[in-house]
Amino acid sequence: MKVDTKPKTKPEAAVKTGADILVESLLEQKVETIFGYPGGAVLPIYDALYRSDGDFEHILTRHEQGAIHAAEGYARVAGKPGVVIATSGPGATNLVTGIADAMMDSLPLVVITGQVATSVTGTDAFQEADVMGITTPITKHNYQVQSSYELPKVIKEAFHIASTGRPGPVVVDIPKDISANLCTETDQSAFHLPGYQPTIKPNPLQIKKLTEAIKKSKKPLILTGAGVIHGHASDILLEIAEEYSIPVTSTLLGLGAFPGQHDLFLGMAGMHGTYTANMAIAECDLLINIGARFDDRLTGNLNYFAKNATVAHVDIDPAEIGKNVPTDIPIVSDSKAALAELKKQLKEGPDHEEWMDQLNQNKMAYPLWYNNPPEEMVPQWLMKSLYHATRGEAIVTTDVGQHQMWAAQYYSFGRPNRWVTSGGLGTMGFGFPAAIGAQLAKPKDPVVAIVGDGGFQMTLQELSVLQERGLPVKIIIVNNGALGMVRQWQEAFYDKRYSESIVGVQPDFVKLAESYNIRGMKIETQKEFTDIIHEVMAYDGPVLMDCRVLQQENVYPMIAPGKGIHEMVGVKP
Amino acid sequence: MKRIITAVVQNRSGVLNRVTGLMHKRQFNIESISVGRTETEGISKMTFVVHVEDHQKLEQLTKQLNKQIDVLKVTDLSDKAIVARELALIKVVSNAHHRNEIQGMIEPFRASIIDVSKDSLSIQVTGKPDKIEALIDLLRPYGIKDIARTGLTAFARGHQPQVAEMTSYSLLK
Numbered sequence: 192m193k194v195d196t197k198p199k200t201k202p203e204a205a206v207k208t209g210a211d212i213l214v215e216s217l218l219e220q221k222v223e224t225i226f227g228y229p230g231g232a233v234l235p236i237y238d239a240l241y242r243s244d245g246d247f248e249h250i251l252t253r254h255e256q257g258a259i260h261a262a263e264g265y266a267r268v269a270g271k272p273g274v275v276i277a278t279s280g281p282g283a284t285n286l287v288t289g290i291a292d293a294m295m296d297s298l299p300l301v302v303i304t305g306q307v308a309t310s311v312t313g314t315d316a317f318q319e320a321d322v323m324g325i326t327t328p329i330t331k332h333n334y335q336v337q338s339s340y341e342l343p344k345v346i347k348e349a350f351h352i353a354s355t356g357r358p359g360p361v362v363v364d365i366p367k368d369i370s371a372n373l374c375t376e377t378d379q380s381a382f383h384l385p386g387y388q389p390t391i392k393p394n395p396l397q398i399k400k401l402t403e404a405i406k407k408s409k410k411p412l413i414l415t416g417a418g419v420i421h422g423h424a425s426d427i428l429l430e431i432a433e434e435y436s437i438p439v440t441s442t443l444l445g446l447g448a449f450p451g452q453h454d455l456f457l458g459m460a461g462m463h464g465t466y467t468a469n470m471a472i473a474e475c476d477l478l479i480n481i482g483a484r485f486d487d488r489l490t491g492n493l494n495y496f497a498k499n500a501t502v503a504h505v506d507i508d509p510a511e512i513g514k515n516v517p518t519d520i521p522i523v524s525d526s527k528a529a530l531a532e533l534k535k536q537l538k539e540g541p542d543h544e545e546w547m548d549q550l551n552q553n554k555m556a557y558p559l560w561y562n563n564p565p566e567e568m569v570p571q572w573l574m575k576s577l578y579h580a581t582r583g584e585a586i587v588t589t590d591v592g593q594h595q596m597w598a599a600q601y602y603s604f605g606r607p608n609r610w611v612t613s614g615g616l617g618t619m620g621f622g623f624p625a626a627i628g629a630q631l632a633k634p635k636d637p638v639v640a641i642v643g644d645g646g647f648q649m650t651l652q653e654l655s656v657l658q659e660r661g662l663p664v665k666i667i668i669v670n671n672g673a674l675g676m677v678r679q680w681q682e683a684f685y686d687k688r689y690s691e692s693i694v695g696v697q698p699d700f701v702k703l704a705e706s707y708n709i710r711g712m713k714i715e716t717q718k719e720f721t722d723i724i725h726e727v728m729a730y731d732g733p734v735l736m737d738c739r740v741l742q743q744e745n746v747y748p749m750i751a752p753g754k755g756i757h758e759m760v761g762v763k764p
Numbered sequence: 765m766k767r768i769i770t771a772v773v774q775n776r777s778g779v780l781n782r783v784t785g786l787m788h789k790r791q792f793n794i795e796s797i798s799v800g801r802t803e804t805e806g807i808s809k810m811t812f813v814v815h816v817e818d819h820q821k822l823e824q825l826t827k828q829l830n831k832q833i834d835v836l837k838v839t840d841l842s843d844k845a846i847v848a849r850e851l852a853l854i855k856v857v858s859n860a861h862h863r864n865e866i867q868g869m870i871e872p873f874r875a876s877i878i879d880v881s882k883d884s885l886s887i888q889v890t891g892k893p894d895k896i897e898a899l900i901d902l903l904r905p906y907g908i909k910d911i912a913r914t915g916l917t918a919f920a921r922g923h924q925p926q927v928a929e930m931t932s933y934s935l936l937k
């Protein structure tokens with residue numbers, strides 16, 4: 192927020208600082224929203240932001256981790272890079288969790304960090320940290336800017352790299368003298384990255400192999416990953432799946448790529464996937480993976496994963512193909528281009544009535560289940576009711592833990608880009624700031640942050656941003672007074688020794704919300720929830736609902752670590 | 765298995781860190797690395813000798829290297845006809861009285877003496893790693909004071925024989 196006490200004084204038109212060049216470059220990339228936090232090494236950049244009359248907003252979060260998770264939420268929903276600015280040293284290191292999170296979940300971010308001046312680099316100067324060294328393993332690419340001359344080109348490259356191919360975070364580290372000093376000449380030439388030429392179009396011969404495999408298959412199955420969403424391939428996927436009646440399951444991050452309520456959808460697969468989906472993977476004879484990376488939370492023990500199947504894998508990142516699961520039909524491609532070619536070539540579908548019957552029987556016999564004493568507040572019921580109350584149309588962000596899995600199981604999405612969760616890194620503290628970013632990307636859409644009582648306390652300082660901006664994010668704390676997922680594992684694998692997982696002390700979340708001038712309410716029964724949820728969703732402002740749920744509930748079904756995908760427990764009551 | 769991999773890279777700061785970091789992260793064992801400029805300004809070439817468990821791991825390694833923005837080209841030279849050399853500098857304990865003996869011994873290796881002092885002798889040798897190992901073994905009895913090795917560097921021969929005419933020659937057996 193700008194506080195104008197003095198008229199703006201702009202250095203004369205021709206005289207610009209490196210920071211001015213940076214801001215211009217960001218505007219050239221059509222950046223509308225910047226998440227950040229100022230400090231010594233970025234003072235010139237914040238000054239340039241202040242003086243700029245560009246059409247953008249800077250969102251001051253209250254911690255750099257909040258800024259980067261907000262940028263991730265923004266990126267996931269808007270489908271374009273989230274932009275973050277932080278100062279050197281602690282500012283930059285506070286971003287590390289979010290950068291790693293974005294790397295794991297392939298989210299496009301451009302992260303600008305200040306750095307100490309080049310004259311003192313390497314002297315352990317005040318607030319110096321080796322940001323290049325720290326972020327190298329957790330970025331798609333990183334730069335330390337060597338001169339303001341190269342700044343425009345670096346920024347262009349950074350946006351290009353972040354948002355194309357397999358998206359990911361790019362860090363641009365800018366020494367303070369480079370942003371502060373006047374800059375006379377800049378490199379405006381187009382960039383050329385000979386070492387970065389993602390393969391977008393599939394090899395038609397590989398697609399031909401896939402069509403033959405489909406034709407021959409008696410038990411085909413499609414697995415959707417986030418690659419379907421990044422590639423905007425949902426529509427064409429739906430067309431193909433419907434035309435040839437091929438069933439679909441999904442990874443956690445692929446949810447929304449295929450309509451959750453569709454007859455062909457088997458539910459999520461993996462550690463807390465549905466019985467039908469996991470058994471389908473165990474038994475299928477053709478597994479068509481589109482943009483998923485066969486993560487261990489999906490596959491379980493690899494010795495039992497899709498052992499009877501011909502495996503086809505469409506991925507824009509060749510390094511994902513064959514990394515964990517041997518692949519018979521590798522297809523390096525953008526998901527949409529691959530599916531378009533498949534649609535073109537595919538003339539004859541599989542003959543698989545028996546398979547469909549079997550899957551439908553499994554669906555009927557083994558639905559997701561929970562006990563639901565009506566006088567209690569059951570977390571699974573809460574998720575399901577939220578789904579109904581919002582008609583499945585909200586943008587939902589989650590934190591990490593039991594509530595995340597229940598949300599994945601019971602909130603079903605009709606469309607892509609509405610499900611925002613931390614999958615690969617499993618970052619507690621992600622959900623609430625991510626909702627802020629999502630709301631800024633889609634100001635008119637309902638946004639619900641489903642968070643645990645534990646994880647919410649990791650980034651709740653961002654309530655200030657809701658207050659300041661009046662963002663109508665609805666926060667639902669699935670409050671089980673526990674680090675529930677840890678408690679569940681201790682119950683199952685450590686003989687109920689609940690070491691540090693039952694958290695008796697917590698703030699009064701309602702008063703906490705009120706102290707930020709945000710509406711807060713405690714919900715203790717199903718009736719209380721049902722009575723108010725429509726009003727809450729319609730309310731044009733932020734609301735925090737502290738929902739007190741049963742502590743002892745567990746997430747089922749579950750594949751225990753080390754077990755195969757068919758070895759689920761808790762399949763039936 | 766041991767493989768020789770080369771990576772042609774854009775000579776930017778941090779590129780070595782990025783490449784060795786990813787090998788470390790994915791648990792590839794690096795036996796040696798050598799880096800030097802190429803004929804093209806701004807382009808360097810790295811040569812790695814690495815241990816990998818199997819072909820799947822090897823494929824991962826080349827794919828992960830290729831994925832780096834500053835890596836232009838990755839080649840696995842292991843199964844090609846190649847020229848591969850390493851240079852070693854070896855300092856051995858020696859007085860005037862051993863000097864001739866050592867000189868005679870290193871001759872078949874086409875090594876040369878490049879520095880002499882009152883009580884030591886420095887030898888330079890170039891060749892395939894096994895040749896260098898052999899020379900080091902021969903010199904050991906005299907007392908080795910220091911060794912500096914460059915690590916292997918290699919490229920493919922101008923003429924690649926058809927698979928059928930490939931002899932069993934391999935550097936990496």
Ligand SMILES: Cc1ncc(C[n+]2csc(CCOP(=O)(O)OP(=O)(O)O)c2C)c(N)n1
Pocket residue numbers: 590591592593594595617618619620642643644645646647669671673674675676677
């Ligand atoms: C930053 C971070 N620290 C620790 C963990 C390990 N962890 C995973 S789930 C979980 C419990 C989360 O508790 P809560 O936020 O209350 O959610 P619940 O499981 O109760 O729904 C913990 C501690 C993590 N994922 N992230």
Ligand SMILES: [Mg+2]
Pocket residue numbers: 592643644645669670671672673674675
């Ligand atoms: Mg909890």
